[in-house]
Amino acid sequence: MTKQTNKFISFVMKHQLTALLVIAVIIAFVFTVVGLSLYRSSGTAQVDLSRPGLEGVAGEEDSIQSTKNFAEYSANGTVSEQSLSEFESLIKPHIESLSKLVFFGGDPLAPESLGLDDREESFEQAEE
Amino acid sequence: MMKKITLALVVFVAAVAAGFAFAGSASAQQSSVFSERHKLRIVESCTSAKASLARLHKTDTSMRVNRGQFYEFIGSKLMARLNSRLAINKIDSSKLIVKTSEYEQALGEFRDTYRAYEEQLVATSQVDCHSNPVEFYQEVAKARASRAVVQQKVADINRLINEYYQIFVEFRAEYTKASQGVRLD
Numbered sequence: 001m002t003k004q005t006n007k008f009i010s011f012v013m014k015h016q017l018t019a020l021l022v023i024a025v026i027i028a029f030v031f032t033v034v035g036l037s038l039y040r041s042s043g044t045a046q047v048d049l050s051r052p053g054l055e056g057v058a059g060e061e062d063s064i065q066s067t068k069n070f071a072e073y074s075a076n077g078t079v080s081e082q083s084l085s086e087f088e089s090l091i092k093p094h095i096e097s098l099s100k101l102v103f104f105g106g107d108p109l110a111p112e113s114l115g116l117d118d119r120e121e122s123f124e125q126a127e128e
Numbered sequence: 129m130m131k132k133i134t135l136a137l138v139v140f141v142a143a144v145a146a147g148f149a150f151a152g153s154a155s156a157q158q159s160s161v162f163s164e165r166h167k168l169r170i171v172e173s174c175t176s177a178k179a180s181l182a183r184l185h186k187t188d189t190s191m192r193v194n195r196g197q198f199y200e201f202i203g204s205k206l207m208a209r210l211n212s213r214l215a216i217n218k219i220d221s222s223k224l225i226v227k228t229s230e231y232e233q234a235l236g237e238f239r240d241t242y243r244a245y246e247e248q249l250v251a252t253s254q255v256d257c258h259s260n261p262v263e264f265y266q267e268v269a270k271a272r273a274s275r276a277v278v279q280q281k282v283a284d285i286n287r288l289i290n291e292y293y294q295i296f297v298e299f300r301a302e303y304t305k306a307s308q309g310v311r312l313d
Binding site: 075 | 162163165166169170172173176177180181182184185186188189190191192193195196197198200201202205206208209210212213214216217219239240242243246265268269271272275278279282286289290293296297300303304307
C-alpha cells in the first residue's frame with residue numbers, strides 16, 4: 001500500500017462516524033436519482049395525481065373511474081360454448097362503450113380555441 | 129506544423145461562428161413571420177390561454193388515468209386470460225395472440241406518446257408568454273401536434289380491441305361449427 005492510501009485509511013478510521021454519514025448520504029442520493037429517473041421514464045409520473053397542479057383531480061366527482069368493479073375472465077377451466085359466451089358477455093359492453101365516447105378528441109390547443117390566432121376579426125374583437 | 133494547427137483553429141472558429149449566425153438568422157426569420165399585431169394578440173390572450181392549458185392538463189390527466197386503467201384491464205384481465213385459457217386447453221389461438229401482442233405494443237406507444245405530450249404541455253405552460261409570445265405560440269403548436277399523436281394512438285388501440293373481438297367472434301363460430309360436427313359424428 002502506498003503512503004497516501006495509508007494516510008486516507010487512517011483518516012477514515014479517525015472519523016468513522018463522519019465517513020458513515022457521508023457514505024449514507026451518497027447512497028441515499030444515488031437511490032433517489034435512480035428512483036426519480038424510473039418514476040419519469042416508466043410513465044408513472046403521468047398517472048400520479050398528487051403532482052403539483054393536479055390537486056383535486058382525484059377528488060373530483062366522476063373524474064376517476066376505477067376498473068375494480070369490472071368482471072374479469074378466468075384463465076383456468078375448460079373451453080366450452082358456455083365459457084366463450086361468458087367471455088363475450090364480459091367484453092361486449094366494453095366494445096360498445098368504445099364507439100360511444102371520444103377520448104382526447106377535439107382540438108383544444110388550436111390557436112382559435114386559445115385565442116392565439118391571427119385573424120383580423122378576432123383581433124378586433126379582442127380590442128373591443 | 130504550427131501553421132496547420134492555426135489553420136485548423138481558424139476553420140473551427142469560422143464554422144462555429146457560421147453555425148451561430150445561421151441559427152440566429154433562422155430564429156429571426158421565424159420571429160419575423162409573426163406580425164406585431166399577432167404578437168400583441170398572443171400577449172393579450174396569454175393569461176386565459178394559460179388557464180385553459182392548466183384546465184386541459186387536469187382533464188387530460190384524469191382521462192389518461194381512466195383510459196390507462198381501462199386498456200390495462202382489457203389487455204390483462206380479458207384478452208390475456210382468454211388466450212391463456214385456450215392455450216391451456218391446447219386450442220390454436222395464434223390469431224388472438226398476435227392481435228394481443230399488437231395491442232400491447234400499441235398500449236406501450238400510447239404511454240410513450242402521452243408522456244411526450246404531457247411533458248410538452250408542461251413545458252408550454254412554463255414559457256413566459258408576456259415576454260416570449262412567439263416561443264409560447266410555437267410551444268402550443270408542438271403540444272397540439274403531440275396531442276394529435278395521442279389521439280391517433282387511442283384510435284389505434286380502439287381499432288385493435290375491435291379487431292380482437294372480430295377474431296374472437298370468428299373463432300367462436302368455428303368452434304361452435306366444429307363442436308357440432310363432433311356431436312353429429
